[in-house]
Amino acid sequence: MRSLAQILLPAGLMVFTAGWVASDNPPQAQSFVDYCAYVGSNLTDHWLGLFCRNNMTAVFGYNYTWIDLDLCIGNNGGQLIPYDNGNYSTSCTNCSFVAIPKKTITLSCLCQDENKQIFNSSLDLNTTLYDDNGSAGCFGHSGNKTLDYPNP
Numbered sequence: 001m002r003s004l005a006q007i008l009l010p011a012g013l014m015v016f017t018a019g020w021v022a023s024d025n026p027p028q029a030q031s032f033v034d035y036c037a038y039v040g041s042n043l044t045d046h047w048l049g050l051f052c053r054n055n056m057t058a059v060f061g062y063n064y065t066w067i068d069l070d071l072c073i074g075n076n077g078g079q080l081i082p083y084d085n086g087n088y089s090t091s092c093t094n095c096s097f098v099a100i101p102k103k104t105i106t107l108s109c110l111c112q113d114e115n116k117q118i119f120n121s122s123l124d125l126n127t128t129l130y131d132d133n134g135s136a137g138c139f140g141h142s143g144n145k146t147l148d149y150p151n152p
């Protein structure tokens with residue numbers, strides 16, 4: 001078990017609870033909720049930014065990754081669903097997300113159905129996203145990757 005202090009994070013962000021998994025297994029294409037962190041996560045429009053663990057197990061490395069959720073999620077009759085290039089943001093608004101350590105990162109939006117009726121729909125992103133060596137991914141799409149935290 002490696003110490004949490006070995007995780008690369010900007011100063012001032014060392015507030016950890018659960019949600020980080022200490023493991024020596026290379027975390028490629030791994031469980032989103034176990035290898036990506038709610039600490040420092042950020043939903044800006046349809047972009048989700050967060051830390052995900054890469055396969056540099058010697059340094060227990062993480063990267064900050066942004067993924068376009070329009071590549072991952074669609075709106076099916078007012079309900080958010082996992083969907084390749086689903087473009088949910090063209091018909092869903094007022095999105096927010098809730099992260100529960102080790103359990104889920106859930107996206108909620110108001111989505112219109114074909115009759116313009118509005119539903120508040122939620123999707124557990126662990127059903128759709130995964131960690132690909134420090135990038136958040138879905139359906140073969142990969143988020144970008146950096147070490148820089150967007151708001152130091």
Ligand SMILES: *[C@@H]1O[C@H](CO)[C@@H](O)[C@H](O)[C@H]1NC(C)=O
Nearest residue numbers: 040041042043044049150151
């Ligand atoms: C989320 O990221 C955006 C774009 O980098 C930034 O403008 C915004 O301040 C961030 N929000 C939070 C809460 O960090």
Ligand SMILES: *[C@@H]1O[C@H](CO)[C@@H](O)[C@H](O)[C@H]1NC(C)=O
Nearest residue numbers: 026028054055056057058133
């Ligand atoms: C990470 O993955 C790359 C490409 O598969 C590989 O070359 C590299 O050795 C891996 N690093 C570790 C620490 O497993």
Ligand SMILES: *[C@@H]1O[C@H](CO)[C@@H](O)[C@H](O)[C@H]1NC(C)=O
Nearest residue numbers: 054056061062063145146147
């Ligand atoms: C990802 O983080 C590792 C350290 O864990 C760093 O060496 C690497 O340069 C970062 N990748 C990018 C694209 O910034």
Ligand SMILES: *[C@@H]1O[C@H](CO)[C@@H](O)[C@H](O)[C@H]1NC(C)=O
Nearest residue numbers: 070074083084085086087088
């Ligand atoms: C989503 O938008 C992209 C880019 O405009 C387009 O290529 C794709 O077909 C759209 N997906 C759906 C399900 O309409």
Ligand SMILES: *[C@@H]1O[C@H](CO)[C@@H](O)[C@H](O)[C@H]1NC(C)=O
Nearest residue numbers: 092093094095109110118120
């Ligand atoms: C959705 O967002 C808009 C613009 O920010 C706001 O005016 C509206 O009250 C929000 N709707 C709900 C139901 O929260």
Ligand SMILES: *[C@@H]1O[C@H](CO)[C@@H](O)[C@H](O)[C@H]1NC(C)=O
Nearest residue numbers: 030031032033102103104126
């Ligand atoms: C998250 O998804 C992975 C598979 O993608 C699964 O193995 C894991 O149990 C899920 N975790 C939760 C808390 O749902």
Ligand SMILES: *[C@@H]1O[C@H](CO)[C@@H](O)[C@H](O)[C@H]1NC(C)=O
Nearest residue numbers: 094096108109110120121122
């Ligand atoms: C939709 O429901 C979720 C979960 O109850 C809530 O967190 C979110 O604020 C609601 N969204 C709107 C726009 O009311």
Ligand SMILES: *[C@@H]1O[C@H](CO)[C@@H](O)[C@H](O)[C@H]1NC(C)=O
Nearest residue numbers: 054055056061063133134145
């Ligand atoms: C995995 O991520 C590490 C750190 O960013 C990088 O050095 C390595 O090349 C990556 N491997 C692949 C297959 O992308």
Ligand SMILES: *[C@@H]1O[C@H](CO)[C@@H](O)[C@H](O)[C@H]1NC(C)=O
Nearest residue numbers: 047065066067143144145146
């Ligand atoms: C990653 O994508 C986000 C959202 O488009 C962008 O703000 C950021 O500059 C990109 N970072 C890199 C390293 O390309």
